[in-house]
Amino acid sequence: MRIDDFDMAEPTALLHRKLQGAKENKDDEALKRVCQDFESxxxxxxxxxxxxxxPEDGFIxxxxxxxxxxxxxxxxxSQEMARKDDGLGxxxxxxxxxxxxxxxx
Known part of the structure; x- marks a missing residue:
């Protein structure tokens, strides 16, 4: 998988690329991971x-x-929350x- 600067700045671009990969490969597990990544x-x-x-109190x-x-x-x-016990659903x-x-x- 190719990762460039745009992917790092815009996580949805990488997510879209993963979704396309799941579609092309008809990969059910990849689709589940992409959905979890979206929730994350x-x-x-x-x-x-x-x-x-x-509020920041200025103490520290x-x-x-x-x-x-x-x-x-x-x-x-957020990644842990999305993967644990079906996250928010x-x-x-x-x-x-x-x-x-x-x-x-």
Whole structure:
């Protein structure tokens, strides 16, 4: 799989490429992973927006390293949430929708 700078800046571009690969290879497991990746991206955006609502008290100053760590933590957390116990159910719903309408496979 080819990964370029655009894929790193725009995770949905990489997701689209994976979806096309699942379609071309008629790979059921790849489709499930793509749906989970979508849910992970959704959760990551949601968690970042939620974090913005937490007031910064100034007691401990946040440097660049802390901000990078928090972003990495939220990304890992969102991936774990999407894969554990069917996540929010978005991935399962997307997968079933794609399968029932034969959109992908």
């Amino acid at each position: 991206i959704f959760l990551n955006i949601m968690l970042k927006e939620m974090q913005k609502t937490v 100053e946040k440097g660049t390293g802390t901000k990078i760590f928090e972003e990495m933590y939220l990304e890992e957390l 978005i991935a399962k719903m997307l997968y079933e929708q794609f399968k029932s309408e034969n959109i992908i496979l």
